Amino acid sequence: MQEIDNQDVINNFITTSGYDGQFSFDPQQDTKLFHFAANDFIVKAGAPLTYLFYLVKGKAKLYDVLANGKVSLIDFFTPPCFIGEMELIEQRPETAFSMQAITDCWCLALPIRSLQKKLLADPIFLRQICLYFVHKNYRTVKTAGNNAAFPVAQRLASFILLTAHDGLYSEKHVQVAEYLGISYRHLLYVLAQFVKDGYLVKQQHHYKITNLDALTALAQDVNESTN
Amino acid sequence: MQEIDNQDVINNFITTSGYDGQFSFDPQQDTKLFHFAANDFIVKAGAPLTYLFYLVKGKAKLYDVLANGKVSLIDFFTPPCFIGEMELIEQRPETAFSMQAITDCWCLALPIRSLQKKLLADPIFLRQICLYFVHKNYRTVKTAGNNAAFPVAQRLASFILLTAHDGLYSEKHVQVAEYLGISYRHLLYVLAQFVKDGYLVKQQHHYKITNLDALTALAQDVNESTN
DNA sequence: CCTCAACTGTGAGATTTCTCATACTTATGA
DNA sequence: TCATAAGTATGAGAAATCTCACAGTTGAGG
Numbered sequence: 001m002q003e004i005d006n007q008d009v010i011n012n013f014i015t016t017s018g019y020d021g022q023f024s025f026d027p028q029q030d031t032k033l034f035h036f037a038a039n040d041f042i043v044k045a046g047a048p049l050t051y052l053f054y055l056v057k058g059k060a061k062l063y064d065v066l067a068n069g070k071v072s073l074i075d076f077f078t079p080p081c082f083i084g085e086m087e088l089i090e091q092r093p094e095t096a097f098s099m100q101a102i103t104d105c106w107c108l109a110l111p112i113r114s115l116q117k118k119l120l121a122d123p124i125f126l127r128q129i130c131l132y133f134v135h136k137n138y139r140t141v142k143t144a145g146n147n148a149a150f151p152v153a154q155r156l157a158s159f160i161l162l163t164a165h166d167g168l169y170s171e172k173h174v175q176v177a178e179y180l181g182i183s184y185r186h187l188l189y190v191l192a193q194f195v196k197d198g199y200l201v202k203q204q205h206h207y208k209i210t211n212l213d214a215l216t217a218l219a220q221d222v223n224e225s226t227n
Numbered sequence: 228m229q230e231i232d233n234q235d236v237i238n239n240f241i242t243t244s245g246y247d248g249q250f251s252f253d254p255q256q257d258t259k260l261f262h263f264a265a266n267d268f269i270v271k272a273g274a275p276l277t278y279l280f281y282l283v284k285g286k287a288k289l290y291d292v293l294a295n296g297k298v299s300l301i302d303f304f305t306p307p308c309f310i311g312e313m314e315l316i317e318q319r320p321e322t323a324f325s326m327q328a329i330t331d332c333w334c335l336a337l338p339i340r341s342l343q344k345k346l347l348a349d350p351i352f353l354r355q356i357c358l359y360f361v362h363k364n365y366r367t368v369k370t371a372g373n374n375a376a377f378p379v380a381q382r383l384a385s386f387i388l389l390t391a392h393d394g395l396y397s398e399k400h401v402q403v404a405e406y407l408g409i410s411y412r413h414l415l416y417v418l419a420q421f422v423k424d425g426y427l428v429k430q431q432h433h434y435k436i437t438n439l440d441a442l443t444a445l446a447q448d449v450n451e452s453t454n
Numbered sequence: 455c456c457t458c459a460a461c462t463g464t465g466a467g468a469t470t471t472c473t474c475a476t477a478c479t480t481a482t483g484a
Numbered sequence: 485t486c487a488t489a490a491g492t493a494t495g496a497g498a499a500a501t502c503t504c505a506c507a508g509t510t511g512a513g514g
Contacts, residue, residue, distance in 0.1 A: 031271070064368075074368055086364070089357045111252035126353035130316045140367050141291075141301055152470080173492070186471050188493070379500080400462070413501050415463065 001040060004033045010108070017056040017080045019108055032109045036101040040166065042083055045098040051109035052119070053083035058105030061163070063098040063175075074179075076102075076162055085129055088112060088119065103165055113120035115155075150221065152182055156190055158219035160200075161207070170206035228267060231260045244283040244307045246335055251351035259336045261326040265392065268309055272325040278336035279346070280310035285332030288390070290402075301406075302367075303329075303389055311452070312356055315339060315346065324374045330392055379409055383417055385446035387427075387436070397433035 004010070010033045014020050020027060026157040032051075036042055041050060042060055062074040074097065077083070083099055088206060110119075119125050159180065160169045177187040191207070194200045199214050208214065231237070237260045241247050247254060259278075263269055269287055270276060282304060289301040301324065304310070310326055337346075346352050386407065387396045404414040418434070421427045426441050427434040436442060 080406060080438045086361045089354070089361050120354055121350045121354060123348045123350050126357060127316070127347055130353060130360065131358055132317050133357065133364065137360065137364065137367070140364070174490085182470095183472055184492095185473080185494090189471085192494095250488055401460090409500095411462090412464090412503080416501085419463095 001042075002035045004035055004106075006033075009033065013056045013106065013108060017108070019054050019056070019080070022054075022128045023119075024122050027110060030110055030115060032111075034107050034109055036105040036107065038101055038103050039132070040101045040105075042099040042101055042105065043095045043097075043106065045096060046094050048052065048093055049084050049087050049095050050112060051107075052085060052088055052112055052115075053082050053109050055079045055083055056106050056108055059102040059162075060099050060105055060200055061102055063097075063100065066075040082129070082132060083107065084112070085132065089118075089129065091116070102163055152180060152186065152190055154194070154218050154221060155180055156187070156194075157199075157215045160207075161215055161219055164209060165208045167212075168203075168206045169209065170201070191211065230260045231262055231333075232382045233260075236260065240283045240333065240335060244281065244335070246281050246283070246361075247306070249281075249352060249355045250346075252345070254337060257337055257342060259338075261334050261336055263332040265328055265330050267332075268329045269326040269328055269332065269334065270322045270324075272322050272323065275320055276311050276314050276322050277339060278361075279312060279315055279339055280334040280336050281283050282308050282310055283333050283335055286329040286389075287326050287332055288329055290327065291323075309356070309359060310334065311339070312359070315343065316356065318343070318347075329390055331399075346408065379407060379413070379417055380420070381445050382407055383414070383421075384442045387434075388442055388446055391436060394436045394439075395430075395433045396427070396436065416439075 010031065011028070012033065013033060014028060022074070034051075034053075036058070042053060045063070056079050058079070060077045062077065064074050077099070084095065087093075087095055106191075156176075159176065163169065163171055171186055173184060173191075177184045180187065182190075192201065193214075195202055195207075197211075197214070199209070199211045201210050238255070239259065240260060241258065243254060244424075246258075261278075261280075263285070269280060272290070272382060282307050285306070287304045287310070289304065291301050304326070311322065314320075314322055383403075386403065390396065390398055400414055400418075404411045407414065418427065421442075422429055424438075424441070426436070426438045428437045
């Protein structure tokens with residue numbers, strides 16, 4: 001994680017992302033900008049949360065580490081969205097989950113410690129956060145519906161497109177299987193199908209997308225229904 | 228839906244449910260109390276929403292009517308919880324979903340039209356609603372995890388216990404199948420298993436629970452993980 | 455009373471997905 | 485350098501779940 005000190009860049013992100021409309025005060029003074037390289041952690045479970053982040057560019061994923069030590073993928077995030085807002089609202093000092101950058105990510109960041117009281121008393125911010133929760137909730141309901149409603153191949157196609165990076169898919173199978181709610185074995189079956197059908201080609205440590213159209217077509221229903 | 232005008236009863240519900248802590252003002256003046264008989268609609272999709280409800284007693288269920296006309300069960304609610312808060316936050320005039328009473332329900336109710344502005348500017352209320360959303364979100368994530376993680380028999384057991392009324396289970400199979408994300412056919416298989424195993428007995432228009440312990444044991448893992 | 459739609463119920467075969475057993479490879483730490 | 489853990493990979497049989505085809509029951513409306 002690397003701070004970017006260029007005020008022009010910061011201001012540009014602030015205005016184009018709708019960030020400045022989230023508060024009743026002008027946040028520019030207190031706002032920093034951070035860059036996270038792909039695979040960096042934006043927040044790590046159990047670590048103290050020092051910033052309220054606002055993702056303005058990139059893709060990120062949210063993990064939960066279960067009691068038995070297993071890692072399970074919860075959800076994916078694209079701009080604009082808050083990160084750490086649940087902990088802020090609950091006034092809990094550390095993060096419950098881990099958020100990791102999939103691609104390079106840029107986040108506006110507001111220091112929590114000095115601003116928490118102000119934020120929790122700011123009706124505009126609270127209302128915006130409420131709206132954010134409502135939409136997130138709709139989305140979760142839809143997604144949950146999808147998981148029940150669509151076969152694995154379609155969801156996997158959607159998943160590959162979501163997480164692929166420069167046409168390369170390289171998620172850990174164990175985690176993906178858990179995210180999709182299927183067994184490791186079956187995931188490999190379906191991936192093998194995709195390879196057999198020419199959608200993917202297996203390479204050293206990843207899969208390369210060789211038929212983007214086919215995957216997109218497969219994923220279409222899932223995505224439509226989620227939007 | 229029937230208004231209950233007994234101020235003692237109202238006050239009792241207000242104080243025991245934590246309702247009065249949800250606002251920065253004293254809501255007692257504006258609060259009504261309604262009783263809904265089992266199977267009544269508390270809110271109906273598309274109808275104008277005139278009250279923000281706060282369920283203080285009973286069980287209710289939330290439906291979505293899909294584009295193709297099918298009905299799908301989204302979630303279940305037990306006290307204390309808000310009903311209509313998503314629409315209030317979004318300032319959308321009608322309800323998106325339908326909420327129906329499973330057992331007899333009692334709801335405190337605050338007229339929206341006259342109080343919307345006040346509520347949307349009330350930091351305490353907004354913060355409480357935010358907390359409510361956060362918890363609801365945790366719950367949804369857990370539930371979604373469960374649906375992937377547990378076999379149908381266990382989820383069905385949990386579901387039966389949740390919706391049963393006086394030891395009788397009488398949900399529409401079509402809707403339950405959709406809620407559990409399984410086919411109608413398979414639901415009947417599993418129900419038949421339960422009957423064969425002596426957990427349920429089929430009667431005229433419903434099933435009677437004949438082995439509560441067994442069902443509870445089956446549902447235990449699911450419920451534990453959801454709390 | 456008749457008809458239609460919705461709900462319930464069952465059988466049989468196909469498909470999806472799981473479990474288990476077993477290896478090979480790679481990274482990591484002692 | 486060796487041992488161990490984690491990730492990857494595959495086969496085979498079992499279990500879960502789906503699709504389809506068909507039929508009986510019930511309730512509402514003409």
